[in-house]
């Protein structure tokens with residue numbers, strides 16, 4: 001017993017049988033006691049009662065059906081509907097069914113037909129008026145049919161056919177003469193007689209242990225009924241019915257992906273969807289969702305790629321500037337350098353580092369992060385140079401103003417001094433003039449002018465002394481001096497005259 | 501419908517899809533095996549083909565010569581193949597063997613119940629119809645006036661037939 005085809009669990013559908021009882025199901029006229037539910041997926045169908053279901057225990061007692069195929073009453077193969085592998089010779093084709101003869105009958109006119117085909121033909125004709133379908137020759141129904149040649153039967157038996165259960169999965173192919181043996185004894189896919197007495201239908205061997213499946217089941221929701229055995233074969237169809245067709249199953253509004261909360265039986269939902277704006281938007285959002293999913297699926301590989309590239313870049317940097325890259329990662333570099341920025345309000349201007357695409361350079365650390373291209377770098381350099389130049393220009397202007405002021409102040413002071421000096425000079429002149437006139441009055445000689453020049457010198461060194469006695473001694477000295485240097489004194493006095 | 505008939509019709513359809521007479525198409529509905537729709541082109545050598553250029557051109561080899569498109573309906577009786585299929589022209593056609601009414605029925609040769617034999621096949625019926633378009637069967641005519649026309653005034657018959665093709669069988 002490889003796989004028990006049924007289970008002994010108590011039938012969970014017992015309360016539902018009430019709803020099935022009202023079904024117009026001719027097969028459920030004789031009510032059975034137990035309902036087998038070997039498969040939980042059938043839970044959504046209410047089940048009508050099989051005509052005479054054996055109890056699970058009774059089925060156990062009969063043993064495991066699939067193990068002993070000879071227990072089955074197998075449905076004999078229908079030779080008339082066999083699938084021939086090669087095209088049979090036209091001489092072997094029955095004129096009525098257009099297939100190779102099955103149990104050929106030879107008419108007196110030497111025309112052949114299948115036994116069944118011929119009886120169908122006779123059924124359409126009047127009782128006393130039977131004729132050959134081919135030549136319309138009169139036939140006596142009581143006449144013994146002629147013997148079919150052995151060679152014809154042999155040729156028919158040698159035709160290659162497929163197993164009639166090919167659609168259930170059998171791949172057997174052989175001569176037609178063996179098909180009956182194959183189907184009746186060997187084929188695992190043969191239809192077998194329903195195990196339940198009173199049911200003369202056939203089921204697949206795998207369904208044999210499930211009891212009679214030849215009763216209608218009803219879709220609980222929409223009251224559409226379907227043969228239980230068909231449900232087994234077409235279960236996917238039934239699932240489809242529940243998923244997309246059944247008007248009474250609960251379904252959600254199309255707009256549920258946008259947030260519509262409506263979920264009712266399908267026919268109401270369909271009506272709702274016509275007015276639901278969210279259902280209208282649903283296709284768009286569904287498309288967006290699929291695109292989002294696609295994009296997310298693509299991000300993963302890209303992230304891996306970026307990681308790979310970053311590692312490659314690190315190793316390249318390390319190879320190029322081993323000293324600098326050894327200091328740590330880029331982030332560390334930046335944070336270190338920003339803390340060490342000088343606090344001067346006017347940073348000292350420096351020429352750019354000649355190796356500008358360098359990653360760990362101090363200059364670059366204060367500047368924004370590395371540039372994409374050298375052109376960018378050059379442009380910013382240019383910009384900073386321009387700023388520097390304008391700053392210098394301003395400083396120059398300032399110092400020029402300062403110097404101007406300085407010069408102006410100095411000038412004014414010097415002029416004051418000059419004025420003072422010339423005032424003093426005038427004073428001296430006036431004194432000298434006075435002294436000269438004093439002297440000229442008593443002597444009125446020609447040497448008066450020379451004596452005045454001498455007394456001028458003496459006045460400046462001694463201060464203003466006007467005593468008559470002193471003046472006499474002075475004039476004596478001046479007379480001797482004038483004798484020594486007469487030309488110079490003359491020119492001096494004339495010069496002073498013109499100046500003042 | 502009997503299973504014999506069903507099997508036989510399916511077999512014949514498979515055969516027809518393999519070798520149909522030229523200029524014919526069978527439209528077949530699996531849900532309703534008993535009714536076939538056939539579109540048949542008028543044979544070039546018949547008056548049921550028209551020249552697209554000249555009104556009275558009989559150069560059958562011209563590329564501009566085109567058969568009219570005739571719609572036929574084949575209905576299989578329940579006891580097919582013991583009874584003949586019923587053939588009707590759905591397109592009006594000026595032909596002695598096709599009734600000149602809205603049925604367009606044909607009843608001649610093997611299509612007669614007393615002449616039908618179960619071994620006959622639809623494909624031979626289609627061949628018969630194609631041959632009838634080329635050469636009407638005057639002795640079996642259903643429309644005697646058209647048959648007369650055909651017998652006594654062939655030119656007039658050809659002209660009318662072509663007119664009808666232009667009018668109904670484009």
Ligand SMILES: [Zn+2]
Pocket residue numbers: 094095096097098099101102113114117
């Ligand atoms: Zn036959």
Ligand SMILES: [Zn+2]
Pocket residue numbers: 107109110111132133134135136137
């Ligand atoms: Zn015969």
Ligand SMILES: [Zn+2]
Pocket residue numbers: 163164165166170171172182183187188189190
């Ligand atoms: Zn098999």
Ligand SMILES: [Zn+2]
Pocket residue numbers: 194195196199200201211212213214
């Ligand atoms: Zn059964």
Ligand SMILES: [Zn+2]
Pocket residue numbers: 219220221222223224241242245246247248
């Ligand atoms: Zn349903």
Ligand SMILES: [Zn+2]
Pocket residue numbers: 253254255256260261262272273276277278279
């Ligand atoms: Zn909604």
